[in-house]
Amino acid sequence: GAGVSQSPRYKVAKRGQDVALRCDPISGHVSLFWYQQALGQGPEFLTYFQNEAQLDKSGLPSDRFFAERPEGSVSTLKIQRTQQEDSAVYLCASSPGQTDTQYFGPGTRLTVL
Amino acid sequence: SQELEQSPQSLIVQEGKNLTINCTSSKTLYGLYWYKQKYGEGLIFLMMLQKGGEEKSHEKITAKLDEKKQQSSLHITASQPSHAGIYLCGADTSSGNTGKLIFGQGTTLQVKP
Numbered sequence: 001g002a003g004v005s006q007s008p009r010y011k012v013a014k015r016g017q018d019v020a021l022r023c024d025p026i027s028g029h030v031s032l033f034w035y036q037q038a039l040g041q042g043p044e045f046l047t048y049f050q051n052e053a054q055l056d057k058s059g060l061p062s063d064r065f066f067a068e069r070p071e072g073s074v075s076t077l078k079i080q081r082t083q084q085e086d087s088a089v090y091l092c093a094s095s096p097g098q099t100d101t102q103y104f105g106p107g108t109r110l111t112v113l
Numbered sequence: 114s115q116e117l118e119q120s121p122q123s124l125i126v127q128e129g130k131n132l133t134i135n136c137t138s139s140k141t142l143y144g145l146y147w148y149k150q151k152y153g154e155g156l157i158f159l160m161m162l163q164k165g166g167e168e169k170s171h172e173k174i175t176a177k178l179d180e181k182k183q184q185s186s187l188h189i190t191a192s193q194p195s196h197a198g199i200y201l202c203g204a205d206t207s208s209g210n211t212g213k214l215i216f217g218q219g220t221t222l223q224v225k226p
């Protein structure tokens with residue numbers, strides 16, 4: 001079946017704009033994770049959902065970051081009033097269960113000017 | 114400081130040569146994952162190790178988790194240009210096995226034909 005998909009693949013925003021990044025997990029996967037990857041670094045955990053419940057949001061860098069998964073499938077990561085330091089690749093991963101192997105999407109590359 | 118340290122940070126090898134990438138943690142690893150990433154793309158799952166002393170192989174890539182579960186190595190035999198990319202180790206270091214992964218900074222591999 002289809003893997004994890006993310007859209008848009010690339011997003012350029014002016015500083016101060018709001019952005020919304022979408023993740024379509026593998027069908028039937030209960031767990032969904034968001035990571036942020038800065039240039040030349042490994043991904044860093046942002047938040048985690050089990051079905052529609054957001055069980056861990058300890059990695060969100062500020063209250064400008066908000067994630068939701070209202071029906072337990074598609075998830076959206078929203079960043080309000082974007083800043084230049086938000087420029088990064090945002091990766092989504094899904095897994096059948098919380099501790100199963102995570103399968104990653106291609107990422108959304110966000111550039112804030 | 115990185116909780117997971119990878120070495121080397123980058124590697125250039127001649128096609129056909131063997132190579133090893135290391136991933137070291139100061140904490141016990143509960144689930145160690147190896148992923149490969151090509152520039153601008155998402156992470157491709159390679160292997161997962163859980164038990165101390167465990168070793169897994171896929172085609173020409175072998176990964177091991179040491180007995181103390183604090184270090185893993187990824188070994189590529191007879192490297193090919195298709196092996197080029199960024200190799201990332203990721204791990205769950207929480208005893209509760211939350212599924213939340215931390216990653217090393219990555220090892221960039223170039224294979225010269």
